[in-house]
Amino acid sequence: MADFGGGDLDAFRGEVRAWVEANFPASLKGRPNPMMREERSKPTEDQEAWRKAVGAKGWGTPTWPAEYGGGGLSAAEGRVIQQEFGRAGAYNPIGGMGVMMFGPTLLEYGTEDQKKEHIPAICRGDIQWCQGFSEPGAGSDLAALQTRAEDKGDHYLINGQKIWTSGAQYADWCFCLVRTDTSKKHEGISFVLFTMHQPGVEVRPIKLIAGNSPFCETFLTNARAEKKDLVGPLNGGWTIAKRLLQHERSGLSGAGGGGGFGGAKPLPKLAKDYVGTDEAGRLADLDLRTRVIMNEIDGRAFQQTAVRAMMEAKGNSGPSAATSIMKNAGTRWMQDKAELTLEIMGHQGLGWEGDAFNADELTAVRSWLGGKATTIYGGSQEVQNNIISKRILGLPDHTQNN
Secondary structure (H helix, E strand, O other), X not given: OOOOOOOOHHHHHHHHHHHHHHHOOHHXXXXXXXXXXOOOOOOOHHHHXXXXXXXXXXXXXXXXXXXXXXXXXXXXXXXXXXXXXXXXXXXXXXXXXXXXXXXXXXXXXXXXXXHHHHHHHHHHOOOOEEEEOOEOOEOOOXXXXXXXXXXXXXXXXXXXXXXXXXXXXXXXXXXXXXXXXXXXXXXXXXEEEEEOOOOOEEEEEEOOOOOOOOEEEXXXXXXXEEHHHEEOOOOOXXXXXXXXHHHHHHHHOOOOOOOOOOOOOOHHHHHHHHHOEOOOOOEOOHHHHHHHHHHHHHHHHHHHHHHHHHHHXXXXXXXXXXXXXXXXXXXXXXXXXXXXXXXXXXXXXXXXOOOOOOHHHHHHHHHHHHHHHHHOOOOOHHHHHHHHHHHHOOOOOHHHHO
């Protein structure tokens, strides 16, 4: 690829636009990334062709190092790709936990061999990852986890249970926190990788109120992790986990840029379609008009702040505790938007099945229900508020006085 340094983004934009026009299948225009859906089906030929094309360019992970399969581009060039995908109604087909959480963490903490083994497959979208962190007795207090990894010489045997393992039923590999020292809490945890396609790994999807199964229980019985797949030092997993959670919160807030481009109809257009307009072409309901405008303002302000946070994070070698602010703000904004969407649709936004409701209406109610979890997973609002108070505002830790 040509060097587009020196601010010559116009030439680069032209190249991206021409490439997207030549490679993006028209059948996928305006459709979300199927790999980001909670319920997945076998990809179509067009979906596979688009994934392979973007993966081969490294444009699904545009700012990751080219030597590992990324685009090797600047943040500004990465934004151009995102903008041109959006212009064409195209989604980024390279996503999931490998891009949002594990990949950036491995680039920072992994060995050269680990990066060469795992990062290129993530950049191509060939491998899907899941996260083995939470346990039935270790949710908010994650460091209380009890899943054990026993040293067997050239490998570890893992026994225990994980819960809320998002996408485990589709995953090829898992990045997992395990206990390797029972005498210490935080300092007795290690970060290991293992394949999900082995005996001793049992996945049970958990069906939620929204009618889908994005989360799973995962049971590990003598599951095997190779010694080469220990990331970081033995008993040093807690430090890596904290960094990974910063990446996760950045992605959940929408600041990670890993989601699909294109997507749902904008609220103003949706409201005009369902509620109607006045003689001036404005949304007829003045109160609803005001609340839609405020949500649009909140969304644009958040997105601009997210871009600034990403730029600062890149200069500081990764995300900071500020991701907790972005996670809280982003998830609240998206929940408010879901509430407004249902209000706009009226009784049509409460349908569950049947020919009386179109696909957008059925998706809206499920998204509204599923979105309730966003202020819980990745660290609840309360957990984020504690992080903000201690690490950003410098407030005293009240638990130290008890």
